[in-house]
Amino acid sequence: MxxxxxxxxxxxxxxxxxxxxxxxxxxxxxxxxxxxxxxxxxxxxxxxxxxxxxxxxxxxxxxxKMITTNFNHERLAITIGVTRAARVALSAAFAYVLRREAFGKPLMEQPVVRNRLARAGAELESLSAWVEQFVYQLAHMKKEVADAELGGLISLAKAKAGLVLDECARCAVLLFGGNGFTQTGQGELIEKIYREIPAARIPGGSEDVMFDLAIRQLVKNYRAKTKALNANVANL
Structure with missing residues (x-):
């Protein structure tokens, strides 16, 4: 404690x-x-x-000091788990609309269904690529550099992950229809994931706090680097 x-x-x-x-x-x-x-x-x-x-x-x-030194890794770990949950939800919805038929054809044949999957999928793939970038950077940067350069950005990614999970889980629930809010049967997994959205958007720093932290650190870094650049120019 x-x-x-x-x-x-x-x-x-x-x-x-x-x-x-x-x-x-x-x-x-x-x-x-x-x-x-x-x-x-x-x-x-x-x-x-x-x-x-x-x-x-x-x-x-x-x-x-000891608590904050682990913030980047804690928030990235949360982001990774949330990103995976979003992918599970969207993958389940994708598989469901391929086999679920309405009016004699699979739901996937409906343009509105494909559009909803595409919009959620674009959000998910963008987040997933961002997460991989952070994993690579944390594995190759010195900790003191990563703390200064990535703290705000990882906070931003953590907040974004909750929003993406909300989008993907909501998409899945809607495409599952009535099955999407039953705690048994075909929609059981989707219903469970949908209940996890608050647990993704609050722990590790709630969404609004993460957004604010991200901008504050970016401003701090901008001012520090601008000052250093001006000093270098003055010394030329």
Whole structure:
């Protein structure tokens, strides 16, 4: 847990390993969520819980620094999972409209169906290519460079991934028709994925926060590089 062991602000936070199960002063209860049911979302209440000093992770006051140093990888991991879920939803819809017949021919023969698949597919393939670019960059760039150059862009990709999942899952539900909102049968998988949309758009930094962070970092980088460029020009 990130706990306040010092004064106000980020420098007062530290990371501690806090025992939970059957530990004195700890009470927990399961919280039911729309999606992400396997995550075990839990309400935790601490009442005068004693934690050994040796449970401190790293140095005192460095908690926020350790948390933020993993943001790029955490958000990229979420983006990868969300992108895959979007592909599963759209692939299932594609297969369904190939075999589902209406008025004597497969739904795929309807131009409106093909148009809906194409629009969702274009969003998905663009996101997928973007994700592969980030994976390559993080694998080849020094961490300090990647933190400065990619933090805002990965935040933007994470926000975009939630929107793409929304588009692809919504497309699938509509193409499945009545089967798309049943929790059993042909539309079971699609119905489950559709319930996961909030779990894609909120954890790891909610959508609006990610959009704002992306622009703020881009502005910061722009100003820093413009200043450096002007200094170089002045020295010529």
């Amino acid at each position: 990130a706990v306040r062991t010092g004064g106000p602000g980020a420098k007062g936070l530290s990371l501690l390993v806090v025992p939970l199960l059957d530990y004195p002063g700890v009470s927990m209860r399961r919280m039911k969520t729309t999606g992400s049911s396997a995550s075990g979302t839990t309400f935790i209440e601490l009442d005068d819980v004693k934690v050994p000093v040796e449970n401190l992770i790293g140095q005192e006051g460095q908690g926020m």
